Amino acid sequence: MRCRIEGSLLSIGKMAAMNHTTIPTLRHYDKLGLLKPSHVDINTGYRYYDIQQNARFDLIEYMKELGMSLKEIASVLDCHDSALVETILAQKNEQIHRQIRGLKLRHDAIERAISSLERYRKSPATGTISLEYIDRRLIYGIPCPEDFYAHDISSYERDLLYLRHDLMDKGIPQIHTYSVGTSIKKDDYASGIFRADRVFIFADKALEDYHLSMDIIDSGMYACIYLDSYDKEIEGASMLLSHCKSEGLSICGDYICEVLTEFNVFDDEKRGMFLRLQVPVDFSRKRI
């Protein structure tokens, strides 16, 4: 015991325990100049704190709880300027609002991802043909600059990039969380001409804020075929078309290739998708 100037000086360990913090934290604050021990032994370098310095520590904790960084805290403590505090707090509030909005979006995206995976698990085997009622959907997309069926996969990638650029330019966040679709015009498809018409995303309410000119895909009965690879799309589309013809189903709208899930954890290099090819067929009752 060398130096004992005042009544109750605390070693760093006691100070840490008293404030429910750790020794490295106090050393860190010391280094940053946030909380200098009231006395440091010149010979040993031991730090000794005054119990009154709890006040300063509390203040630091308080500001941390408000979301201020240590640097911001230091600047406030240095400047002795309460107006600065108010400025920073106002900024923090803004920032928190943004963060909450972002987290909500993320939450929605995760929900979509989970149900998409669930759907994948429960979907029929590849090649299965079905007849389903599909609800109305909103899409946003662009005409295909290139007919990717006529070229290799890279032209599909390019078309998709155009779409993503467009979405990015419009400031839409989380563009990767929307599932993608492509379409072929009804008449082309019915004649067996597979020529890409549009590439789009399936939109949801969150996108309404961005004033996109979205299109509606009407509800109705669809003939569908499930596939687990993009490579088989043309083959699948042909099969679907033959099926419609042999069953006497009358095609009444554009063909759509819907990407049900893009969680391609199966094939490393390619865009491996789980697809539902679909084409609306006419079952309408005549109204009298």
Next chain:
Amino acid sequence: MRCRIEGSLLSIGKMAAMNHTTIPTLRHYDKLGLLKPSHVDINTGYRYYDIQQNARFDLIEYMKELGMSLKEIASVLDCHDSALVETILAQKNEQIHRQIRGLKLRHDAIERAISSLERYRKSPATGTISLEYIDRRLIYGIPCPEDFYAHDISSYERDLLYLRHDLMDKGIPQIHTYSVGTSIKKDDYASGIFRADRVFIFADKALEDYHLSMDIIDSGMYACIYLDSYDKEIEGASMLLSHCKSEGLSICGDYICEVLTEFNVFDDEKRGMFLRLQVPVDFSRKRI
């Protein structure tokens, strides 16, 4: 141009531009093994990407948008296990809920801090005596283990620490964002005996979840005096008592020392507070 194996290989810069990302990011993913260029020139080390690798990049972005860390993404991509994805996503959802709750708490705390600072700006000069109606308040506190008026400031610090420990043990977050008060029993105060009775925090709705046994401080008219330093409390309390006596105000409850703001950006080492000492006085109309 040394190596050109396939048709369309992209340099790292083009790949980055195409995907709205940066070159360091792609290099980073390469290092982590997340996205290895499909070809690397052995002589120059130049990275060349296949356009199909956009798929992989999209997948990574997608998972990032869902809040997964690069390490988690890597493990999913390595394992080829979609169940793992679902597990992680469920965890993420939990985590997001916690984050949102935390942010809301923080937002409330900031609002409180801002109005506290505003209040400070608009408060009367130190020494001002006033008569105010104060609404009902909820408090949670503990009896003072030590009578800090009888000792030095360090015993106040210790009492405050007991309270904080208690709150921490009960798992209450952001304990520093609640303002502190102390009280003296009515009879003690009225007799000029300043003996600390309780130390407490002013609670709010967020604390109701923690099943604390909170006390109520009744609404009513209070004689108050504003002070800007803890050092002056006893002096201020005496003045307030004299004032009540000379004005014929009848004290009808415990004396309270309320910390209006603890944003002590003015004095470095001490706990510098802005205080409102207050004591309830009786103005009740007799009911007939």
Next chain:
DNA sequence: ATGAAACTCTCACCTTGCGATAGGGTTTTC
């Protein structure tokens, strides 16, 4: 073909708020 501009490489250090050692001194306690 050549020179300049643009591009790319690796390496290493910076950010936040500490936690976790390593290696060596100090204080307290029995």
Next chain:
DNA sequence: GAAAACCCTATCGCAAGGTGAGAGTTTCAT
């Protein structure tokens, strides 16, 4: 007086890259 507990400095590590420095490569225009 010795052991236990405590403390020091210094460095590395974390996540996801950003920002250079210094050197080599490719591309474009002449």
